[in-house]
Amino acid sequence: MVTPVRxxxxxxLFAPFVAMLWxxxxxxxxxxxxGIPFFYWYQMAWVLISTALTAVAYVLWQRDQRARKSQRSTDGGVAK
Incomplete structure (x- = not known):
């Protein structure tokens, strides 16, 4: 199921790939x-940005899974 959170x-998760492949x-x-050329510090900045984005994605995923689990328990385990 596609939701806004997903x-x-x-x-x-996709943004770092686009940034590095472009x-x-x-x-x-x-x-x-x-004194560090843009080419190098840009890539190193994306290491930190990617870490932060992955952490955000993980937290959102965990929150989404908890919400779906609680929704299933209130629905009586019936999948929609």
């Missing part, structure tokens, strides 16, 4: 950050 989870967006040296 769409957000998918976007959180090399043309970061294949440059400027702007440098403390």
């Amino acid at each position: 769409v957000v989870i998918a976007l959180c 090399v043309g967006s970061y294949a440059k040296t400027d702007p440098a950050l403390m």
